[in-house]
Amino acid sequence: MRTIIKIISISLIAIVFACNQKKTLSNDLTENQSTETNIDKEKQQKIIDEYLKNGAWRYQMYSQEWQWEIDKGLEKDSTVAYLWQQKAMPLLKMRKYEIGIDYLDKAVKYDRQRWQDYRAFIKCIFAKRYREAIADFEDCKKRFGNGYVMDHTYDFYIGLSHLQLNEFEKAEQIFKEDYDYQEQEFGKDNLHHLDLFYFGITKYELKKYQEAIDLFDKALKIYPKFSDVQLYKAVCLRKLGKYEEAKKYDVLAEQNGRAGNTINEDNAIYEMYPYQWKWK
Numbered sequence: 001m002r003t004i005i006k007i008i009s010i011s012l013i014a015i016v017f018a019c020n021q022k023k024t025l026s027n028d029l030t031e032n033q034s035t036e037t038n039i040d041k042e043k044q045q046k047i048i049d050e051y052l053k054n055g056a057w058r059y060q061m062y063s064q065e066w067q068w069e070i071d072k073g074l075e076k077d078s079t080v081a082y083l084w085q086q087k088a089m090p091l092l093k094m095r096k097y098e099i100g101i102d103y104l105d106k107a108v109k110y111d112r113q114r115w116q117d118y119r120a121f122i123k124c125i126f127a128k129r130y131r132e133a134i135a136d137f138e139d140c141k142k143r144f145g146n147g148y149v150m151d152h153t154y155d156f157y158i159g160l161s162h163l164q165l166n167e168f169e170k171a172e173q174i175f176k177e178d179y180d181y182q183e184q185e186f187g188k189d190n191l192h193h194l195d196l197f198y199f200g201i202t203k204y205e206l207k208k209y210q211e212a213i214d215l216f217d218k219a220l221k222i223y224p225k226f227s228d229v230q231l232y233k234a235v236c237l238r239k240l241g242k243y244e245e246a247k248k249y250d251v252l253a254e255q256n257g258r259a260g261n262t263i264n265e266d267n268a269i270y271e272m273y274p275y276q277w278k279w280k
Helices: 002-037 041-053 064-076 081-093 097-110 112-126 130-144 154-164 168-186 193-205 209-222 227-239 243-258
Strands: none
Touching: 041 064, 041 081, 064 081, 081 097, 081 112, 097 112, 112 130, 112 154, 130 154, 154 168, 154 193, 168 193, 193 209, 193 227, 209 227, 227 243
């Protein structure tokens, strides 16, 4: 009898706990939704015009004045996501990742659809927090589908993050799926040279040297002087015993690298990209 009573008591506690958890999650979701939807866009635009367009943007990006003007706007309305992003952006470019991402978290809180993929990009390319980047991008895909940020798909950055975590098989799988998707959507002549480069790098890490070379060649058709591709193609050729051809690409890589023909992403002026070679 005591055993039956004990079982019933435990069951009741579990039910109550589950109900409370469900209520808490529901409240959290409602709160998040209201945070993003109960916004006076007209009022916020006036604050942006006053404290950003006619405020912070009149000063040098890395100056204290830039931050002070944005702070004035946030004092008027702390839910303006764009102000939080603009507060974070110069700090991230100065490699002050911890505080910069704290501010980005605020931007995501108030406008997730606009800024979560940007935060994920920052975690991948700037802060090198690859597991966090994967989690952010995966969440974006669940919420909004596989979109683009900074000219590349979410899957591109997920694959790149796995590559940087030495999870080469997983990276290969994701790059292959993204390759097939983009080829189907845009045609084989409209693939991005950086996508091909990192897909090739993944093949290289898996010791699939000829497959890597095939992808590198496709990248070089798009960007013939891409020195980083030429450098890793030389490595793969050497692995296959093609030493004379490898020497040719060694020379081309150095010539083009010293001439500045490297990864040409906009943010490459702030951050070295994975596997990018720095010529002295």
